[in-house]
Amino acid sequence: xxxxxxxxxxxxxxxxxxxxxxxxxxxxxxxxxxxxxxxxxxxxxxxxxxxxxxxxxxxxxxxxxxxxxxxxxxxxxxxxxxxxxxxxxxxxxxxxxxxxxxxxxxxxxxxxxxxxxxxxxxxxxxxxxxxxxxxxxxxxxxxxxxxxxxxxxxxxx
Amino acid sequence: xxxxxxxxxxxxxxxxxxxxxxxxxxxxxxxxxxxxxxxxxxxxxxxxxxxxxxxxxxxxxxxxxxxxxxxxxxxxxxxxxxxxxxxxxxxxxxxxxxxxxxxxxxxxxxxxxxxxxxxxxxxxxxxxxxxxxxxxxxxxxxxxxxxxxxxxxxxxxxxxxxxxxxxxxxxxxxxxxxxxxxxxxxxxxxxxxxxxxxxxxxxxxxxxxxxxxxxxxxxxxxxxxxxxxxxxxxxxxxxxxxxxxxxxxxxxxxxxxxxxxxxxxxxxxxxxxxxxxxxxxxxxxxxxxxxxxxxxxxxxxxxxxxxxxxxxxxxxxxxxxxxxxxxxxxxxxxxxxxxxxxxxxxxxxxxxxxxxxxxxxxxxxxxxxxxxxxxxxxxxxxxxxxxxxxxxxxxxxxxxxxxxxxxxxxxxxxxxxxxxxxxxxx
Numbered sequence: 179x180x181x182x183x184x185x186x187x188x189x190x191x192x193x194x195x196x197x198x199x200x201x202x203x204x205x206x207x208x209x210x211x212x213x214x215x216x217x218x219x220x221x222x223x224x225x226x227x228x229x230x231x232x233x234x235x236x237x238x239x240x241x242x243x244x245x246x247x248x249x250x251x252x253x254x255x256x257x258x259x260x261x262x263x264x265x266x267x268x269x270x271x272x273x274x275x276x277x278x279x280x281x282x283x284x285x286x287x288x289x290x291x292x293x294x295x296x297x298x299x300x301x302x303x304x305x306x307x308x309x310x311x312x313x314x315x316x317x318x319x320x321x322x323x324x325x326x327x328x329x330x331x332x333x334x335x
Numbered sequence: 336x337x338x339x340x341x342x343x344x345x346x347x348x349x350x351x352x353x354x355x356x357x358x359x360x361x362x363x364x365x366x367x368x369x370x371x372x373x374x375x376x377x378x379x380x381x382x383x384x385x386x387x388x389x390x391x392x393x394x395x396x397x398x399x400x401x402x403x404x405x406x407x408x409x410x411x412x413x414x415x416x417x418x419x420x421x422x423x424x425x426x427x428x429x430x431x432x433x434x435x436x437x438x439x440x441x442x443x444x445x446x447x448x449x450x451x452x453x454x455x456x457x458x459x460x461x462x463x464x465x466x467x468x469x470x471x472x473x474x475x476x477x478x479x480x481x482x483x484x485x486x487x488x489x490x491x492x493x494x495x496x497x498x499x500x501x502x503x504x505x506x507x508x509x510x511x512x513x514x515x516x517x518x519x520x521x522x523x524x525x526x527x528x529x530x531x532x533x534x535x536x537x538x539x540x541x542x543x544x545x546x547x548x549x550x551x552x553x554x555x556x557x558x559x560x561x562x563x564x565x566x567x568x569x570x571x572x573x574x575x576x577x578x579x580x581x582x583x584x585x586x587x588x589x590x591x592x593x594x595x596x597x598x599x600x601x602x603x604x605x606x607x608x609x610x611x612x613x614x615x616x617x618x619x620x621x622x623x624x625x626x627x628x629x630x631x632x633x634x635x636x637x638x639x640x641x642x643x644x645x646x647x648x649x650x651x652x653x654x655x656x657x658x659x660x661x662x663x664x665x666x667x668x669x670x671x672x673x674x675x676x677x678x679x680x681x682x683x684x685x686x687x688x689x690x691x692x693x694x695x696x697x698x699x700x701x702x703x704x705x706x707x708x709x710x711x712x713x714x715x716x717x718x719x720x721x722x723x724x725x726x727x728x729x730x731x732x733x734x735x736x737x738x739x740x741x742x743x744x745x746x747x748x749x750x751x752x753x754x755x756x757x758x759x760x761x
Contacts, residue, residue: 197411204499204516263581300421300423302462304654
């Protein structure tokens with residue numbers, strides 16, 4: 179597994195912003211996730227080569243942060259906020275709707291690879307709870323009906 | 336209640352409010368003339384005199400923090416902007432970055448000039464993808480127009496600003512955890528001292544400020560410390576973007592001077608409690624001790640009133656709960672959150688947060704007695720003040736305040752304790 183030359187160029191631009199190369203490790207992991215879909219062991223080795231640190235250092239950092247996928251997520255990764263403000267306004271119902279509709283438990287991916295589901299901690303959209311992210315996009319003021327429809331729409335895409 | 340012109344949100348609602356064009360047309364970057372006419376030490380004095388406190392949660396006086404930076408180390412000085420907004424209940428920095436990213440950049444220029452820094456990193460939580468795009472757009476615009484880069488507006492002052500994307504760890508909002516993360520490491524907080532102002536990012540003097548703290552600075556530089564200090568109360572000067580979430584009819588955020596009574600905030604701005612009478616309020620993010628409805632009666636939105644009520648101003652974003660809320664389920668939510676987010680390096684936190692969560696599960700499963708409640712309080716006492724950072728205390732405080740103030744809710748789940756069973760039966 180290797181980065182394309184243009185990605186390495188992009189990375190070098192980012193690395194030049196920091197006095198120490200290791201500081202560009204989080205951006206490098208973001209690039210790896212964008213290019214390879216998730217952070218596999220091979221991807222970690224490629225990141226280590228590019229940044230110039232050890233694979234163990236990459237593992238240490240990558241495993242600390244929840245947003246780096248260690249396994250391949252679905253095409254649509256549903257991240258439902260389950261923290262206090264969303265809880266007060268019905269996040270349990272949203273979780274239940276997704277779990278029933280897609281037959282998923284937290285951390286699972288549908289057999290067709292289209293959806294993955296993960297309850298997450300506070301997404302900082304508390305006044306518009308319940309909320310969730312679908313990939314990098316926020317969906318707020320959710321209702322069970324609305325989430326059901328959203329999933330139906332995404333299924334058709 | 337004073338009515339004052341908005342400082343932080345005045346562009347919210349304008350079409351294309353985030354663009355340089357709209358920013359300049361509405362007085363943006365106008366503080367720079369005053370800024371560059373002053374010496375850096377004078378800027379620090381001005382901010383000190385304004386009474387501006389850090390808006391990220393700790394409320395540390397901003398000017399005083401800046402004055403801690405040693406200027407004789409020969410090392411570069413850094414500014415790290417804390418945009419890792421993750422404290423449950425808190426959501427307003429999000430809108431500061433979306434609606435007025437140039438105001439933050441103007442504040443960054445002011446701060447960097449004051450502390451003699453030529454490099455600033457904005458650490459944005461990984462989930463804020465749209466905010467990151469917006470900030471990067473604003474940085475590009477500002478650089479092209481000579482508001483960032485070399486010799487800003489002919490002042491001779493150079494400054495580069497970069498966005499650094501986090502990746503989903505609450506602890507990176509802790510200032511030294513943030514620095515570790517900026518260095519490409521797990522966000523495990525550092526032992527203080529040395530404080531970051533002396534030994535921070537890459538071993539160099541570093542100031543860490545929250546988004547709204549920095550966004551407040553341009554108004555102070557443009558209008559003077561005295562004008563700023565005249566707004567709000569003696570101890571809580573200026574304006575803030577206050578947030579409301581949970582059980583109110585109108586959730587949202589509003590900029591106003593410090594000093595509004597909490598009940599007026601809930602009833603007038605929040606249009607009253609939704610779904611029943613008021614039961615409790617967490618005033619400034621989930622780490623702040625919870626308040627009963629009675630305690631809220633004479634509470635005002637100020638640092639001092641929160642302190643007098645033995646809680647904290649925190650981030651100024653309140654979570655409101657109505658009478659039907661089961662405090663046991665809410666506390667279970669928080670014990671889960673903190674045990675999930677503990678970085679794990681300090682035993683009292685790693686074990687304490689996990690034990691509190693397990694005991695809450697036991698309670699919810701109907702397997703606990705009042706002895707477990709006592710145990711939870713004892714664990715809380717052993718978690719606070721014994722760790723590198725305050726995440727541990729940030730759970731100890733809710734545990735203590737929830738159980739002490741809403742004990743009846745908790746006792747409902749308790750089965751009779753062994754000592755309560757009459758002797759002849761046992």
